Structure formats: C-alpha cells, structure tokens
Amino acid sequence: MFSNESIIALATPAGAGAIAVIRISGTDAIQITSKHFKSIKGKKLMEQKSHTILLGHIVDGNRVLDEVLLSVFKGPNSYTGENIIEISCHGSTYIQQEIIQLFLRNGCKTAEPGEFTLRAFLNGKIDLSQAEAVADVIASDNAASHQIAIQQMRGGFSNEIKELRAELMNFASLIELELDFAEEDVEFANRDQFQDLINRIQLVLKRLIDSFAVGNVLKNGIPVAIVGEPNVGKSTLLNSLLNEDRAIVSDIAGTTRDTIEDEISIDGIGFRFIDTAGIRETIDVVEGIGIKKTFEKIKQAQVVLFLVDSSQLTADSALEKLKIEVEKIKNLYPLKSVLILVNKFDLLNEAAILNLKTQLKTDNLQQSTIFISAKTGEGVEDLKSELLSLINTGALRNNETIVTNSRHYNSLLKALEEIQKVQNGMDAGFSGDLLAIDIRQALYHFGEITGEISSDDLLGNIFANFCIGK
Structure with missing residues (x-):
C-alpha cells in the first residue's frame, strides 16, 4: 500500500x-x-x-x-x-x-x-483520527462542521483517547505483572485506583458516544421537513428561507410532486430544508408517489414544520383536525420536534389573530406555534431562532469534543462494552488473568480510533474517500 x-x-x-x-x-x-x-x-x-x-x-x-x-x-x-x-x-x-x-x-x-x-x-x-479530520475540514460547509473538524484535526479528540489508553495500558501492565507472581499472591495494581480509572473511562466514553447524536447532524446539516396540505405555502416558505426562487409556487394544488431540498446556514449551523408534496387524498398516481415520499422525509427529518393556512383555521373542526394531525406525527415519531407554522397571518385582522391564538392556547398548541407570512418574510426570523433553540449546541459553544465519525462511534461503543465487562469482572472478584483479557480488548478498540492498531483494508477504505491532491 x-x-x-x-x-x-x-x-x-x-x-x-x-x-x-x-x-x-x-x-x-x-x-x-x-x-x-x-x-x-x-x-x-x-x-x-x-x-x-x-x-x-x-x-x-x-x-x-x-x-x-x-x-x-x-x-x-x-x-x-x-x-x-x-x-x-x-x-x-x-x-x-x-x-x-x-x-x-x-x-x-x-x-x-x-x-x-x-x-x-x-x-x-x-494519528488516524486527525487524518480523517483533514477530509472533514475540506468538506465542511458551515461554521459548526468546520469547528468540530478543526478541533479534531488539532488532536482534541485523539488526545483524550490517548490519555485514557495510556492510563489503562499502565494498569494492564501491572495486572499482567501480577500473573508472573501468581503463586506469591502479590498485588501490583491498586484496585481502588483501578476502579476510579474504570469509572472515569466509562463516563468519558458515554459522553463521547452521546455527542455523536449532535455531532452527526451538525456535520451533515439538520434535516427539516416542511409538510402540510396543498397550497398552504410550503414552497413559498422554502423560497423565503433560501432567499431565492428554488421551488415552483402556484395557486394550483399539488404543484410540488417530488421533494425539493436545499441547505442554509443559520448562525453557523447547517439546516437542510425539505419541501414536500402536499398531504391529501388524491387519485393522481404521480402526486400519490410524492405524498408517499413526504412521509419518508418526515421519518428522516429531525425537525418537522407543519404548515397551515391561517384562513382555514377559523372553524373549531379545523383546529381539531390540526391537533389530530400533529399528534399523529408525534405519536409515530416521539423524538422529533414538531413546530406548527400558521402561515398567511398577514391576511387576518388583529381580532381574528387574537381569537386564533386563544383557541390554540385552549387546545395546548400555542407553545409549539409560530405565526408567519412566507410571502412577506414576516416571522421567518422567529422561525430561525426557534430552530436554533431546538438544537443542543452547548457542547459546541463550550468547545467540548464532539464525535462525528461513525467509525469512531462504533469503536467507542465496543470499547465501552469491554470496559463494562472489566467492571463486571471486578464486581464478581475475577482474577487478574480474566480481567486482562477484557482490558486488552478495550485497548484494541481505543487503538483502532487513533491508528495504533490498523490494517491495510481499513486505511485503504478511509483514504480512498480523500481527494487526490490531499
């Protein structure tokens, strides 16, 4: 190679x-x-x-x-x-x-x-994780993904792993040494200190593993699905967010037959907006395929923007229907954030808006509702602020290590599994030779991340995705 x-x-x-x-x-x-x-x-x-x-x-x-x-x-x-x-x-x-x-x-x-x-x-x-970060720096297209990649390229993530690996290797050496003096029943590795290390390793690994959920979306852009019935202004909202005529806007219901995607950066965080086909009963085969794709995109999205036409919410039955539709999405996908966007509110008078807000409050829908005018852009900045508040960027702001690489994520999961086996062995009073087996496996998975342990197949797979001049 x-x-x-x-x-x-x-x-x-x-x-x-x-x-x-x-x-x-x-x-x-x-x-x-x-x-x-x-x-x-x-x-x-x-x-x-x-x-x-x-x-x-x-x-x-x-x-x-x-x-x-x-x-x-x-x-x-x-x-x-x-x-x-x-x-x-x-x-x-x-x-x-x-x-x-x-x-x-x-x-x-x-x-x-x-x-x-x-x-x-x-x-x-x-090291290997820094090498992978080089590709991420080149591919970064917003401030968040760039910050994460730069931190990893400078060794923030690998240094944390190397320190834990070095400490674990030191205890592993002492436990292996005990095996040479098994007949004399001596203890070189202080078990209390070793327990403290195992506790600390588990905490760090769990924190890094949990960070992958945030890191993965920050790296690739947070997917946001814009859904609702035909002609409520989904395509107009997409165009307003992107500040360009990306989607065709028409008074004819069912104009959007397929999903349209584009990405923007809001305060350095990438959001990938997906304009979907209007949800309704239809006999049009092509439109029906588009509606099917809409539900697929809802499944893939992290945030769902449920758009409604304010003029269609004046009747109590319409609000009840809205509540049922939103609850349906929340029941199907309980981990997704759902925001209700009441569009075209600029066409209502103040009395109608006040009445509508009162009804939404009565139906417990007020907290997740934003009034906007996709056509004039009014309320769009409020929407952007709300989207940012839904994303946990605390780790990013505090410059903490965030995992974005699925290979690292899998190795961390395997390392945690082995460390938990070591913990179980210590709780059960296992001998040093049995503990050493699981410690060696944990060290192996740590080494996979930084490249102390690698294979030609692994290296070939990683570097094949780089550009030639890098």
Missing part, C-alpha cells in the same frame, strides 16, 4: 484559474525537481533551507513551461514528514498537465487519493 516513490498531484481544484498548486512528496522530491527548475537568481535548489520560496522557471530541456514560485519543505518538518515541493504555476490546464507529465516521466508517480495524508499518518506526523 505504501512505496518510497515520490508522488505528484494537483493540490488545487481541477480546471483553469489564476494559479494552480502542484505538490510533490518523497525522499527524492527535491532532487527530481532540481533537474527541471531554474532559479531566476541562479540559486541551487539542493542547497536551499527548508520553508523557503524561490522564483524561477520549470523547464523541459531548453523549453520553458512556466514561471513559477517553488516552495521547499524538508522532512521531517513537512506535512508528510518527507521532502515536499509545491509548485505554484499559472492556472492554465495545459500548463498544469505539462508540468505533471514532465515529472511523471522523470521519477514521480501519480498520487493515490489521500496519499499525502496517508504518508503523514504512516510517518507519525498525525
């Missing part, structure tokens, strides 16, 4: 631009580049210090390919831990390919996806 050959790849997005950056990494990276680089001031590349920049030309024999800025990073003080050259050239796709092909003909090979970061991991510059 790993070779000592120098690798090369485009580090900036493909396509034409003002500049492009081509990255080369390997023991021979500087030597290979020196054969095709001519400094403007005649400086010799092999004699340059690390972390310096030179102006010059990339040449193929007597042919000048481009004037470039060339950055030198000498291992081990580089991203990969190897010698690295970064060539900042003009952004012509022709120039990019000419330079890359030149080096491929002269000692380099094309980098595999994520191979630069893989080399950083294999050379001990970062």
Whole structure:
C-alpha cells in the first residue's frame, strides 16, 4: 500500500484559474525537481533551507513551461514528514498537465487519493483520527462542521483517547505483572485506583458516544421537513428561507410532486430544508408517489414544520383536525420536534389573530406555534431562532469534543462494552488473568480510533474517500 516513490498531484481544484498548486512528496522530491527548475537568481535548489520560496522557471530541456514560485519543505518538518515541493504555476490546464507529465516521466508517480495524508499518518506526523479530520475540514460547509473538524484535526479528540489508553495500558501492565507472581499472591495494581480509572473511562466514553447524536447532524446539516396540505405555502416558505426562487409556487394544488431540498446556514449551523408534496387524498398516481415520499422525509427529518393556512383555521373542526394531525406525527415519531407554522397571518385582522391564538392556547398548541407570512418574510426570523433553540449546541459553544465519525462511534461503543465487562469482572472478584483479557480488548478498540492498531483494508477504505491532491 505504501512505496518510497515520490508522488505528484494537483493540490488545487481541477480546471483553469489564476494559479494552480502542484505538490510533490518523497525522499527524492527535491532532487527530481532540481533537474527541471531554474532559479531566476541562479540559486541551487539542493542547497536551499527548508520553508523557503524561490522564483524561477520549470523547464523541459531548453523549453520553458512556466514561471513559477517553488516552495521547499524538508522532512521531517513537512506535512508528510518527507521532502515536499509545491509548485505554484499559472492556472492554465495545459500548463498544469505539462508540468505533471514532465515529472511523471522523470521519477514521480501519480498520487493515490489521500496519499499525502496517508504518508503523514504512516510517518507519525498525525494519528488516524486527525487524518480523517483533514477530509472533514475540506468538506465542511458551515461554521459548526468546520469547528468540530478543526478541533479534531488539532488532536482534541485523539488526545483524550490517548490519555485514557495510556492510563489503562499502565494498569494492564501491572495486572499482567501480577500473573508472573501468581503463586506469591502479590498485588501490583491498586484496585481502588483501578476502579476510579474504570469509572472515569466509562463516563468519558458515554459522553463521547452521546455527542455523536449532535455531532452527526451538525456535520451533515439538520434535516427539516416542511409538510402540510396543498397550497398552504410550503414552497413559498422554502423560497423565503433560501432567499431565492428554488421551488415552483402556484395557486394550483399539488404543484410540488417530488421533494425539493436545499441547505442554509443559520448562525453557523447547517439546516437542510425539505419541501414536500402536499398531504391529501388524491387519485393522481404521480402526486400519490410524492405524498408517499413526504412521509419518508418526515421519518428522516429531525425537525418537522407543519404548515397551515391561517384562513382555514377559523372553524373549531379545523383546529381539531390540526391537533389530530400533529399528534399523529408525534405519536409515530416521539423524538422529533414538531413546530406548527400558521402561515398567511398577514391576511387576518388583529381580532381574528387574537381569537386564533386563544383557541390554540385552549387546545395546548400555542407553545409549539409560530405565526408567519412566507410571502412577506414576516416571522421567518422567529422561525430561525426557534430552530436554533431546538438544537443542543452547548457542547459546541463550550468547545467540548464532539464525535462525528461513525467509525469512531462504533469503536467507542465496543470499547465501552469491554470496559463494562472489566467492571463486571471486578464486581464478581475475577482474577487478574480474566480481567486482562477484557482490558486488552478495550485497548484494541481505543487503538483502532487513533491508528495504533490498523490494517491495510481499513486505511485503504478511509483514504480512498480523500481527494487526490490531499
């Protein structure tokens, strides 16, 4: 999976631009580049210090390919831990390919996806969880996902795991040592101190496991389904939230036949809004499929916005029907937050609005109701504030470690299971040799997270999802 050959790849997005950056990494990276680089001031590349920049030309024999800025990073003080050259050239796709092909003909090979970061991991510059965070930083598209990824890339999560693993390994060594003196009945590992450690490990693991529920939605965006009967203003609300005409708006009922999704950031938190087909009885086959998808999206969403037309709520029967529909969703999905949005309230007079609020209070619907006008935008900011209040961002604000990676989550669950086995063994008075078996398994799952324990299959699966230049 790993070779000592120098690798090369485009580090900036493909396509034409003002500049492009081509990255080369390997023991021979500087030597290979020196054969095709001519400094403007005649400086010799092999004699340059690390972390310096030179102006010059990339040449193929007597042919000048481009004037470039060339950055030198000498291992081990580089991203990969190897010698690295970064060539900042003009952004012509022709120039990019000419330079890359030149080096491929002269000692380099094309980098595999994520191979630069893989080399950083294999050379001990970062651990595995930090390497995965690099991809998350690149993919982050809102402040929350960026903050979580940066914290993990800087080692916040892995440091916590490493400290626990080191303490557990120390006690494991003492317990293993006791086995060598089993006949003398000596105790090297203080059982009270060991119990304190096991308690602390369980608390940390449970906190990290619980954080995944928040971290996963913050990373991927909180899914919010906009549901309701046809023509209540669902598509208008989506357009108002996005501040663009994303969905078709029409007075004809059943215009939205399929779900429409788009994402916005509210105070740094990503929300993925889903405009769904209106819920009603229909004989239209296509519309019926759309309505079926609506219920699928309700199931997937974390928050449900139940939109109603204020003019249709004047009758007591309409309010009773609304209460039944909302209760139906809450009974089916008790963990979901459901907000009632009374739309088009700008068309009502003050007396009608007051009367409607009184009725909603009587039916215990007031606390989860927001009055809005999707057409004018009135009340939309109140909706955004309410959405933010539904999301537990306390851990994010306090800069606590938040787990977003499902691989880490699964390893934490397995580690907790083994630690609980150790606890059960201690409660039952098991001997050190039996406790040692479960401790070793817990250490194994800790090591899986940071990469102390890894396999080629695992590494291949992780780094295959990276972009080639990273």
